[in-house]
Amino acid sequence: MHASLPARPRALGLLAIAGLLLLQTACASLEGPDYGTYDRAPGFNRASFELSETLDNKVFEPVARGYLDLVPGPVEAGVVNFFANLRTVDSSINGFLQGKAKRGGTDMMRLLLNSTVGIAGLFDVATPAGFAAQNEDFGQTLAVWGWRNSRYVYVPLVGPSTIRDLPSMAIRAFTPRLLIGSGYPLWATGIDLVAARADALALTDTRDAAALDPYAFTREAYYQRREFQIFDGNPPLDDFDDFFDDTDAE
Amino acid sequence: MKRLLPTHGARASRPRLSGWKALFGFLLWSFSYLGTAPGWAAADDVAASVERFHAVLIEAMQTEGFGQRKTLLDPAVAEFFDLGTVARISLGPTWRSLAEERRAAFVALIQRLIIATYADRFDSYSGQSFVQVETVAASTGPVVKTVLNRTNDEPVNLDYYFRSGKAFNVVADGVSDLSLRRADYAGIIRAAGYDGLVADIEASIAEFGD
Numbered sequence: 035m036h037a038s039l040p041a042r043p044r045a046l047g048l049l050a051i052a053g054l055l056l057l058q059t060a061c062a063s064l065e066g067p068d069y070g071t072y073d074r075a076p077g078f079n080r081a082s083f084e085l086s087e088t089l090d091n092k093v094f095e096p097v098a099r100g101y102l103d104l105v106p107g108p109v110e111a112g113v114v115n116f117f118a119n120l121r122t123v124d125s126s127i128n129g130f131l132q133g134k135a136k137r138g139g140t141d142m143m144r145l146l147l148n149s150t151v152g153i154a155g156l157f158d159v160a161t162p163a164g165f166a167a168q169n170e171d172f173g174q175t176l177a178v179w180g181w182r183n184s185r186y187v188y189v190p191l192v193g194p195s196t197i198r199d200l201p202s203m204a205i206r207a208f209t210p211r212l213l214i215g216s217g218y219p220l221w222a223t224g225i226d227l228v229a230a231r232a233d234a235l236a237l238t239d240t241r242d243a244a245a246l247d248p249y250a251f252t253r254e255a256y257y258q259r260r261e262f263q264i265f266d267g268n269p270p271l272d273d274f275d276d277f278f279d280d281t282d283a284e
Numbered sequence: 285m286k287r288l289l290p291t292h293g294a295r296a297s298r299p300r301l302s303g304w305k306a307l308f309g310f311l312l313w314s315f316s317y318l319g320t321a322p323g324w325a326a327a328d329d330v331a332a333s334v335e336r337f338h339a340v341l342i343e344a345m346q347t348e349g350f351g352q353r354k355t356l357l358d359p360a361v362a363e364f365f366d367l368g369t370v371a372r373i374s375l376g377p378t379w380r381s382l383a384e385e386r387r388a389a390f391v392a393l394i395q396r397l398i399i400a401t402y403a404d405r406f407d408s409y410s411g412q413s414f415v416q417v418e419t420v421a422a423s424t425g426p427v428v429k430t431v432l433n434r435t436n437d438e439p440v441n442l443d444y445y446f447r448s449g450k451a452f453n454v455v456a457d458g459v460s461d462l463s464l465r466r467a468d469y470a471g472i473i474r475a476a477g478y479d480g481l482v483a484d485i486e487a488s489i490a491e492f493g494d
Contacts, residue, residue: 070467243404243492244464246484247471254467255459262458267441269458273423274445277373277462 069257070250072186072196079188083249086191090231095238098231112156113229118167119148119155120210128170132178137168137266169263171206173199177264186253194256330446331419334428337364337451338414344402345409350493353403361402366450367395373452374465378473390482397485400492411435414442424452 073079102110122145129138144160144167152159161167176198184198195203210226211218245251261269340360344353361367371391372379379387417429425446432440445453445462453462472481 068467070470240405244401244488245468246481246488247468247475250467250471251464254464258459258463259457265458267458271420271422271427272455272460274373274453274460274462277466278424 069186069254072183072257073253074185075187079186079253080249082188082190083252086188086193087248089191094228094231095235097228098235101228102232102235110229110232113225114233115148115152115158116155117210117226117229118158119145119152120213121206122148122167123213124172124205124209125168125170128172128175129168131172131175132170134170134266137170140165141168141170168266171199171202173202173260174264176202177260186257188249188253194252196257196260199260329449330426330428330444330451331416333364333446333449333451334416334430334444336360338430341402341406342409342412342414344406345412350403350407353407354399354493357399357402361395361399364451365395365398366447366452367391367398369447369450369452370394370398370462370465373462374469375473375478376466376470378478382478393482393485393489397489400489404492 105113122141126138126141126145129135129141143165147160147163147165148155148158151157173196181198184196187195187197187200189195189200189203192203210222241248241251241255337360340357344356347353347356368391371387371394374394375382375390382390412435413433415431415433417431419426419428421427422445425448427446428444430442430444432442434440441455441457443455444451445455453460455461469481472484476484
């Protein structure tokens with residue numbers, strides 16, 4: 035049911051093949067709506083999830099809630115905007131790598147406007163000006179290049195991912211340090227992490243209220259959300275007719 | 285033997301329409317057909333159904349008290365959702381192993397869960413609004429694409445999947461409610477069986493509104 039992505043530029047395709055030969059893990063046969071089939075190491079992943087949740091409940095979540103209580107809303111928004119602005123570089127590059135010049139260009143305009151008028155990215159002046167965040171990343175680029183599905187990995191203390199999305203996760207984590215250089219202080223990394231966790235509180239609260247098996251819920255939501263992002267918010271229409279197969283035939 | 289098709293003679297005896305009249309007649313027939321074709325009528329019906337459901341959600345957001353919101357949402361959820369399909373798909377193959385009365389009990393349980401979930405999540409109003417974008421066709425039926433606009437947050441795309449005139453799936457920014465439910469329940473059924481799942485859903489409903 036998943037429609038194929040638009041044809042990718044030939045040069046990018048050749049570049050991608052070299053990378054995919056190293057990274058591809060026989061995912062071509064893993065099509066289908068049951069994302070549980072991509073979870074080839076459920077024992078490790080579930081243990082990693084449980085450990086992460088325990089630490090999150092005891093340390094990260096309370097710190098994030100305290101941060102939200104202490105820091106005024108505009109300051110908190112400024113911190114989120116600052117780090118998001120740095121990561122616009124990553125998003126813009128990946129827009130171009132996917133052959134989406136308009137999306138890459140929109141992010142470049144965001145970077146220009148928010149870094150100058152928005153005072154080093156503290157204010158998001160680009161969105162009201164018509165330059166919305168495109169939120170591209172290297173994992174989406176690999177998907178556009180042809181690596182559609184990948185094995186599930188729950189990275190301890192970090193969160194859900196796939197083999198395909200691991201490099202992207204690392205790039206996003208180190209982008210601020212890479213851009214600012216050796217002068218980037220360690221405490222800034224700490225603020226980045228706390229702000230990111232605080233920003234995700236609404237999501238995890240929703241999950242905790244709705245999920246009976248938060249591990250399976252997180253995995254399913256992660257794959258579906260990535261599909262949405264890969265297709266830039268306009269994925270092919272899924273009929274969900276596979277769901278009817280195992281219950282219609284009675 | 286009775287003829288079902290007219291003979292050449294019968295056809296020749298009918299008055300012949302001029303070209304423009306024939307064209308006009310064809311167009312008139314086409315438009316009247318389009319207006320009454322099941323697909324078009326269904327598209328209008330489901331769009332109106334979504335409109336009514338959204339109006340209830342806005343009213344729920346403006347209503348104080350979890351119990352009052354549940355009372356408000358109860359008939360709307362029953363009218364809007366194909367609860368039998370939601371329950372059946374959520375359970376997957378386990379559905380087939382259930383007797384009729386257990387299936388009916390599970391449908392009622394899902395209804396209570398959906399009402400409690402909506403009453404819990406749609407609990408405050410700060411200028412939110414729903415906008416219908418378009419209705420498109422999927423093999424299972426029409427899909428109504430809408431957007432939930434929020435004042436201090438990014439808009440959310442909400443797609444409603446219909447089958448036989450009722451919604452069976454809501455997809456929010458690409459994440460399917462039915463898929464999540466199905467994946468969520470599969471793990472519980474594997475670990476604790478159907479009865480364990482029912483107990484967990486009951487516990488989940490009891491926690492809402494706390």
